[in-house]
Amino acid sequence: MRPVVLTDEEIVLRVQDGDIQAFGELVIRYEARLVRYAKKLLFNFNDHEDVVQEVFIKAYKNIQSFKAGSRFSPWIYRIAHNEFVNTLKKRLKEPLPFIDADAIFPHTVSREDPGRKQELKELSVAIETCLQKIPAKYREVIILFYLQELEYVEIAEILRLPVSTVGVRLKRGRESLKAICQHLNQHL
Amino acid sequence: MKSNFKQSLKSKILETIKSRKISMHSKVYFLARSLLLTSGVLLVVLILVFLLSFILFVDRANGLDWLWGFGFKGVILYLSLQPWILIIISLVLILVIEVAIRHLSFAWRRPLIYSAVGVIILLASFAGLVARTNLHDVLFKNAAENRLSIIGGLYRGFGLRQFKNIYTGQVSQTSASGFVLIRPDNTQIQIKYSNQTHFPNGPIKNDDEVFVAGRISGQTLEAYGVRKISPNEKIQSGRGRMYRWNLRP
Structure with missing residues (x-):
């Protein structure tokens, strides 16, 4: 008989009922993704795992705020986003505006991006070499879309931005990446 | 591994x-x-509705809204005489509300401009409704009679403001170039017309009660505009005018 594989949300219910060990299963499921996310966003720190550990501790503390019927993935990514952004603010003093101009006005950027794999192929060198040089707000969207392979809607939920703003950031991030790479005389 | x-x-x-x-x-x-x-958030909303309706009340109680009928200079004067400290406090509180509601999915799913405009329209509508009631008139009257301790100062400070560019009183000794304004404290000011003086509700004659705004120099005021105050306006409930006439020297 095959073992029953519980969904993330079912595991959360167990954790909410006091099963600490069940929380370990969530750590296993998300640890690799979050460490990868942290490594790319917080590129110049060596303590990614400590930061990710803090993400899980915060997730545990706040797990009772997780609402039945919602998805766990965007919820934990949201906690990770907050933790990483706070880390950037504290250590790098990287400018992360309180109000983002991209989110003020409506945009008509396409909500879907069908050519992700093709684009990723084209951008892979740029992402590897120049990602660190673009602003954090663009860097993060590129990481979530190309490396974490999340959809626009999921990214919007994590960053709490309109979907069209995610599209704008992705477009500007790509342009920024290409421009920086060209400047460094690298071929895409 | x-x-x-x-x-x-x-x-x-x-x-x-x-x-x-x-x-x-x-x-x-x-x-x-x-x-x-x-x-x-609800408390901040209530404070904001109170503040915004109070700003509207202050405009009416001091007759500032009449400056809109005095041309471009009148509008500039209107803006310069606004209670800017209250307006700045209101803007900060609106920002606080905007930040608070951006955590809600209906707000962050849409561009910020939508929720900001929505918040401002809602607050302005509520403030407009409150301003149409006699809440501020009652509070103002109590404040003027020193029967309102906590927010009395707000009403006495902003409701009974003295402006060096604005006067009210009775018209006397009219001529083609102006008239003499007899103020409620029986002091007199010479009012001088220019070719840019506005008369939003018709020409002036002796004994009219008027509202005048302009540039003062000594005892002479070069008028941007002269507006007759009708008896209805003076005693109109909720317009605050009667308080100005009764209480201001």
Whole structure:
């Protein structure tokens, strides 16, 4: 008989009922993704795992705020986003505006991006070499879309931005990446 | 190796949770936090509705809204005489509300301009409705008679403002170039017309009660505009005019 594989949300219910060990299963499921996310966003720190550990501790503390019927993935990514952004603010003093101009006005950027794999192929060198040089707000969207392979809607939920703003950031991030790479005389 | 690493992080986290005796916040904690946030936002909304309606009241009580009929100079004077400190406080509070509601999905799913405009329209509508009631008139009257302790100063300070560019009184000794204004305290000011003086509700004659705004130099005021005050306007409930006439020298 095959073992029953519980969904993330079912595991959360167990954790909410006091099963600490069940929380370990969530750590296993998300640890690799979050460490990868942290490594790319917080590129110049060596303590990614400590930061990710803090993400899980915060997730545990706040797990009772997780609402039945919602998805766990965007919820934990949201906690990770907050933790990483706070880390950037504290250590790098990287400018992360309180109000983002991209989110003020409506945009008509396409909500879907069908050519992700093709684009990723084209951008892979740029992402590897120049990602660190673009602003954090663009860097993060590129990481979530190309490396974490999340959809626009999921990214919007994590960053709490309109979907069209995610599209704008992705477009500007790509342009920024290409421009920086060209400047460094690298071929895409 | 990879699974060992995973195992170790899992163990590390579970160990940290147990050893640091980290406990999860209860559902009551999150409920209380939501309630506190909602109460805070509601309180700020109430303060804002009060402040914005008070600003509208102050405009009317001091006759500032009449300056719109005095041409471009009147509008500039209107803007310069606004209670800017109250307007700045209101803008800061609107920002606080905007930040608070951006946490709600209906707000962050849309561009910020939509929720900001929505908040401003809603607040302005409520403030407009409150300003149409006689709430501020009653409070103002109590404040003027020193029967309102906490916010009395606000009403006395902003409701009974003295402006060096604005006067009210009775018309006397009219001529083609102006008239003499007899103020409620029986002092006199020479009012001089220019070719840019506006008369939004018709020409002036002796004994009219008027509202005048312009540039003062000594005892002469070069008028941007002269507006007759009808008896209806003087005693109109909720317009605050009667208080100005009764209380201001």
